[in-house]
């Protein structure tokens with residue numbers, strides 16, 4: 001007799017033996033501004049047997065602290081590069097909040113020099129330690145980091161486009177909040193797809209598709225779109241040198257991880273927007289509506305209808321996404337070459 005938790009799946013290895021898979025979530029960058037509250041909120045998702053917290057900084061204290069929360073499952077801390085693979089070993093979901101945040105005046109793209117190596121290291125470690133895991137990046141610049149990770153996973157023979165995500169949930173969370181406030185209704189009642197990417201004009205909230213309908217003229221729609229696109233910068237400027245959005249990102253990230261876990265658990269009808277490899281458009285990676293399932297992406301929903309202005313904005317963002325993808329892929333190829341050359345030397 002085996003008991004099944006609500007999120008767990010069972011693997012039949014022979015008719016007379018049923019193995020219950022335990023559920024493991026690993027957070028990389030768990031000691032950071034996002035990582036800590038994100039790890040706390042992930043604890044609220046039911047059925048997690050192990051939450052592994054990894055960071056370059058000492059994680060013992062944070063893990064001990066979080067392990068006292070009265071939720072099922074254990075919390076284990078892992079510190080430093082040598083403990084990255086042990087932290088990821090056997091994980092079902094890996095969420096990455098490691099890397100530098102923006103300072104006022106910076107664009108997200110400028111973070112690639114500092115954060116590209118995080119994507120390379122984590123994707124390499126995932127290939128070795130948990131090749132079947134769902135891998136979700138929070139680390140910026142999302143538009144480049146995800147293509148970088150895809151290229152590294154490919155090089156290690158561990159790439160499955162259905163399992164790799166850039167988390168753009170914060171754009172949806174912000175859209176729901178700003179539109180809800182403007183319409184004087186609860187943000188929970190607002191449904192809106194946000195497609196494209198996660199930087200400036202690549203963030204495209206499809207206000208024409210908002211449910212309930214957004215009541216406002218052309219200028220109101222333009223202002224709302226701009227506020228959503230620049231909301232990250234609003235927080236960066238308000239924090240005045242002390243980083244970027246952390247708490248709202250933790251809220252958004254925990255929501256997305258919960259959706260991934262529900263999908264793994266076999267729950268039907270889980271729809272999220274995320275930045276993924278896609279054949280929907282000429283851009284190789286784009287944020288769009290996805291149905292999540294046991295193995296990550298179950299279905300790519302078609303692009304929603306768009307207003308004339310949204311279509312125009314969409315056409316403008318596609319070349320930016322293509323360029324970003326190329327930069328991410330080049331970064332990965334250079335890193336892989338640099339690693340291969342010393343290894344090839346006698």
Ligand SMILES: NC(=O)c1ccc[n+]([C@@H]2O[C@H](COP(=O)([O-])OP(=O)(O)OC[C@H]3O[C@@H](n4cnc5c(N)ncnc54)[C@H](O)[C@@H]3O)[C@@H](O)[C@H]2O)c1
Pocket residue numbers: 028029030031032033034035054055056057097098099100101102111115118121137138139140141142167168169170171198243244245246249
């Ligand atoms: N996707 C989004 O919507 C979104 C929203 C907000 C922030 N972000 C991005 O998330 C990232 C993290 O932001 P933050 O505010 O938490 O930064 P932070 O500096 O507070 O925390 C980052 C953490 O990552 C750790 N770290 C760095 N390199 C690492 C590595 N190789 N392995 C393990 N840990 C490592 C650091 O030690 C630190 O604890 C930034 O790149 C930021 O731009 C993305």
Ligand SMILES: O=C(O)C[C@H](O)C(=O)O
Pocket residue numbers: 101102108140170198231232233235236244245
């Ligand atoms: O703006 C940033 O740099 C962080 C994040 O991408 C955000 O949207 O808040």
